Amino acid sequence: MLYRSTLLAFAALIAVPATAQQAPVETRQVGTARLENVPEIPQDIREAVQRYQNYREARFQDWLPDGSMLITTRFGSTFQVHHVTAPGAARRQLTYFNEPVGGAKAVPGQRRFLLTRDTGGDEWFQLFVRDLDGVAQSLTEPVTRNQSPVFAKDGSLLVWSRATKGSADYAIMAADPADPKSRRLVWQGTGAVGPQDISADKATVLLGRGISNRENQLMLLDMASGKVTPLDFTVKAKARFEEARFVDGGKAILAITNAGGDFRRLVRIDIASGQMTQLSDKVNWDVEAYDLSPDGRTLAYTINEDGFSRVLISSLTTPQAISSPELPRGVISALEFSPDGGKLAIGLTNATTAGDVWDIDLGTGAVTRWTQSEAGELDPARLVEPELIRFKSFDGLSVPAFVYRPKNAAADAKLPVIIDIHGGPEAQTRPSWNPGAQYFADVLGAVVILPNVRGSDGYGTKYLNLDNGPLREDSVKDIGALIDWAGKQPGMDARRIAVYGQSYGGYMSLAAMTFYSDRLVGGVERYGISDFISFMANTEAYRRDNRRAEYGDERDPKMRAVFERIAPLKNVAKITKPMLVMQGANDPRVPQSESDQVVAALRGNGVQTWYVLYADEGHGFLKKANNDLRREVETVFLKQLFAQ
Numbered sequence: 001m002l003y004r005s006t007l008l009a010f011a012a013l014i015a016v017p018a019t020a021q022q023a024p025v026e027t028r029q030v031g032t033a034r035l036e037n038v039p040e041i042p043q044d045i046r047e048a049v050q051r052y053q054n055y056r057e058a059r060f061q062d063w064l065p066d067g068s069m070l071i072t073t074r075f076g077s078t079f080q081v082h083h084v085t086a087p088g089a090a091r092r093q094l095t096y097f098n099e100p101v102g103g104a105k106a107v108p109g110q111r112r113f114l115l116t117r118d119t120g121g122d123e124w125f126q127l128f129v130r131d132l133d134g135v136a137q138s139l140t141e142p143v144t145r146n147q148s149p150v151f152a153k154d155g156s157l158l159v160w161s162r163a164t165k166g167s168a169d170y171a172i173m174a175a176d177p178a179d180p181k182s183r184r185l186v187w188q189g190t191g192a193v194g195p196q197d198i199s200a201d202k203a204t205v206l207l208g209r210g211i212s213n214r215e216n217q218l219m220l221l222d223m224a225s226g227k228v229t230p231l232d233f234t235v236k237a238k239a240r241f242e243e244a245r246f247v248d249g250g251k252a253i254l255a256i257t258n259a260g261g262d263f264r265r266l267v268r269i270d271i272a273s274g275q276m277t278q279l280s281d282k283v284n285w286d287v288e289a290y291d292l293s294p295d296g297r298t299l300a301y302t303i304n305e306d307g308f309s310r311v312l313i314s315s316l317t318t319p320q321a322i323s324s325p326e327l328p329r330g331v332i333s334a335l336e337f338s339p340d341g342g343k344l345a346i347g348l349t350n351a352t353t354a355g356d357v358w359d360i361d362l363g364t365g366a367v368t369r370w371t372q373s374e375a376g377e378l379d380p381a382r383l384v385e386p387e388l389i390r391f392k393s394f395d396g397l398s399v400p401a402f403v404y405r406p407k408n409a410a411a412d413a414k415l416p417v418i419i420d421i422h423g424g425p426e427a428q429t430r431p432s433w434n435p436g437a438q439y440f441a442d443v444l445g446a447v448v449i450l451p452n453v454r455g456s457d458g459y460g461t462k463y464l465n466l467d468n469g470p471l472r473e474d475s476v477k478d479i480g481a482l483i484d485w486a487g488k489q490p491g492m493d494a495r496r497i498a499v500y501g502q503s504y505g506g507y508m509s510l511a512a513m514t515f516y517s518d519r520l521v522g523g524v525e526r527y528g529i530s531d532f533i534s535f536m537a538n539t540e541a542y543r544r545d546n547r548r549a550e551y552g553d554e555r556d557p558k559m560r561a562v563f564e565r566i567a568p569l570k571n572v573a574k575i576t577k578p579m580l581v582m583q584g585a586n587d588p589r590v591p592q593s594e595s596d597q598v599v600a601a602l603r604g605n606g607v608q609t610w611y612v613l614y615a616d617e618g619h620g621f622l623k624k625a626n627n628d629l630r631r632e633v634e635t636v637f638l639k640q641l642f643a644q
Contacts, residue, residue: 025603031625036599036611041632049631052439053624054376057355058091060334060347061104062113067338069345069370070094070104070113071357077624081115083132087359087370094132100622107177108155114139114177116149121618122586123540127160129177139180140173145542148194151177152202159186159205161194168541170194172205172221187226192546193219197245206244206253212549213426214464218244218253233274240264243289247296247316254279256287262460266290266301279319281312286458289332292316293341298362300344302332304458306388306400307430311335311346313362325360325367328353331432345370349432352383382407382442386431386450391485393454393478397466400459401451401482402429405491406441416446416496416521416642417486419479419512421453423503425467425550428458439631444638447492453478453508469552470562476511483519495521496642502526503590503619510568510598513575521641522578524634527590527619530598531569533560540588572601578608580637582630584617610637 025036061070061081068085075093078100082091095101095115102116102125111132118125124145128136140146140162149160158177161170170193175183192210196218199205205221207228218234218241221227234241239259247254253269259276266280266287280287280301288309290301299316302309309332314322330350334357337344342362349355357370386402393399409415418440422429429450437448452458453475455467467475479499487494498521501509506528513523529535536544536554552559564570579602583595592613602609612633614626621627 030629032615032617033626033629034611034613034615035633036613037608038610038612038633039636041629041636045632045635048443049439049628049635051377052435052443053628053631054374055354055378055435056373056376057349057433058347058357058371058373059355060336060345060357062106063336063338063345064106064111064113065109065339066111067340067343069357070106071371072101072104073371073373074624078622081113084357084370087368088372091371094130095136105149105151108151108153110155112177114149114151114158116147118618120586120616121584121620121622123588123618129180137180139175139177139183146173148196150195150198150205152198153200157198157202159195159198161189163542166541168192168545170542172207174223186223187221187228189228192542195221196243199246199250201250204250206246208241208244210546212546213424214461214549215239216241218255231271231274233269234259245292247292254290254292256290258286258461262462264288266299279314279316281322284460286460289335291335291337291344293337293362294339295341298337298341300335300337302335304428304430307331307402307428307452307458311360313344313360323365325365327358327367331430333432351385351431351433351438352380354433354435383438384441386437388431391482393481395474397454397478399451399453399478399481401449402431404434404437404441404448404450406445406447409445409491413445413491414493414496415491416444417492417498418444418446418448418638419482419486419497419499420448420450421479421499421501421505421508421512422450422456423501423505424457425455425475425504425508426457426464427504428452428456430458436631440638443635444642446638446642447486449482449486451478451482468550469559472551472562473511473566476508476515479508479512480516483516487519494519496644498522498524498638498641500524501528503528506590507568510575510579511566513577513579514568514571515574517574517576520577521644522580522637523575524580524582524637526582526630527584527587527595528581529568529590530594531567532563533567534569534597535590535594538591538593543589569598569601572598573605575602575605575607578610578637578641580610580612580634582612582614582621582633584614584619584621586616586618589619 027036059072072079081095081104099117104113104115106113115128116125127139127146130136145163159174162173163170169190172187174186195205196208197206207219209217218231220229237259242256244255256264258264264286267276269276286304288302288304300313312322334347344360346358384404386404390398440446440448455475486492499509499512506525509523509525533554554560581595599611
């Protein structure tokens with residue numbers, strides 16, 4: 001029985017009119033986290049959380065020249081780099097940082113690798129190079145943000161992009177990875193620029209300039225002169241050109257693009273003429289990733305079909321000859337040919353497995369599993385396969401969602417509902433491993449619904465653009481339609497629905513509470529935008545223009561008026577039910593001030609508000625102890641909401 005006195009006290013707080021609530025804030029420290037108004041966590045909840053938090057997953061990073069692999073996995077608090085020599089072989093840990101490693105790339109032709117990490121989730125990433133044995137050498141300068149590293153094919157040149165504090169502009173840097181002192185500035189760009197590929201003769205770098213999450217442009221950088229030439233066909237197209245790389249001796253480019261269509265497809269682009277030839281299968285779904293074999297003859301790519309991945313393999317010269325290997329149904333997280341071109345590495349996750357690495361033998365078609373990650377104390381029989389449903393929104397739009405229903409629930413049970421809204425807003429909820437949804441379904445006995453509201457990726461450009469600028473609140477109305485839908489389902493309790501989200505999903509949780517507080521029991525939001533104007537002022541400079549392209553430009557008086565009208569902070573008086581807010585102090589995207597101000601406003605209105613602030617996290621909680629505590633607090637909060 002979860003502390004009955006705590007439940008009764010919480011119920012009493014809900015019952016008392018908000019204007020009467022001016023209780024003092026009770027604060028305590030747990031590890032690096034400051035907890036405000038959060039009660040002690042019962043032992044049974046701690047144990048339940050651990051059953052769902054002790055799983056491991058393996059993430060493919062790169063092949064080494066000898067056909068072995070680099071992966072990242074967690075054997076302590078954070079993800080670190082491991083070496084796997086063969087399928088089923090032991091994982092040998094290579095890095096031991098307190099901070100998680102963001103990624104690793106092999107130096108071509110060498111048993112050395114590049115790794116990326118930040119400090120405390122601040123996203124000011126540093127690049128390091130090291131051997132399989134030895135100490136990592138830094139290639140970059142402190143207090144800079146370094147990303148998009150690309151190697152020349154012989155491994156003698158590394159090019160990346162660098163931003164500095166207070167600037168929205170990236171520079172293009174270069175170095176010999178064997179000599180950190182060789183680091184040099186090649187070109188000082190404007191805006192969000194980064195390398196995509198290096199020509200075979202190392203004379204030219206293919207650059208991408210990000211305009212927004214819906215548009216980018218390609219450019220050619222001459223390494224000798226520093227001259228940059230925009231590729232006009234990408235400027236005129238006003239579309240996305242992703243994962244671009246040189247082919248045909250630098251005369252053409254492969255890229256994923258939505259130029260000229262609603263969905264993203266894989267194309268070859270002649271640089272001189274701009275003519276595009278489609279290489280991927282002609283289906284009304286997005287191509288999400290691809291790789292080209294080292295000999296330039298074989299293509300592998302994945303298609304996102306209603307959230308599920310399908311791998312296709314074809315010849316670059318005859319793309320119509322397509323094969324599709326048999327893999328477990330799920331979501332592909334990595335796709336890369338081995339150095340000899342004989343195998344294709346696959347990172348795969350699905351609803352009931354956290355994630356492992358496989359390979360496909362291109363000669364025989366055999367599929368081999370490389371890693372077997374531990375599930376911890378999880379009972380596979382209790383894990384849920386989500387159901388893909390669609391509901392109609394206020395304007396008739398069909399909105400997809402994945403629904404996790406608890407197993408073994410009584411046939412006549414009316415279950416509480418958690419609506420979990422993804423971030424982005426251009427992200428997409430997919431049927432990959434989701435320990436939170438599985439945990440809430442099992443431990444709380446709740447139906448968990450994960451909608452892909454308008455503005456989500458994966459359903460075409462038109463769908464992606466339905467929430468842009470002044471249309472922002474239409475996506476919130478999608479949540480209203482989902483509340484309607486859930487209330488009509490025989491197994492769902494219309495009186496016990498909570499909203500839940502992180503990042504942009506945190507904004508959606510706050511906004512839904514301002515729209516539908518009378519129909520919700522409460523909300524959970526992690527590092528969400530509470531006021532678009534203050535968010536634009538305080539988010540890191542290198543992100544600001546990108547976010548203006550999605551949300552709208554606060555410097556435009558008409559758009560500013562929209563922000564003034566729709567900001568949850570300006571409508572906070574409409575929130576009358578309890579809220580749980582969580583934040584990382586080092587978040588460069590949605591800064592702590594966004595959470596601080598909405599917590600203060602909620603409490604000023606007498607709304608019961610719990611607040612958890614982590615001193616050593618950024619945009620997301622990546623350290624295991626912090627993530628464990630986050631789930632424990634969420635559990636206590638949601639249990640009390642549903643106990644009304």
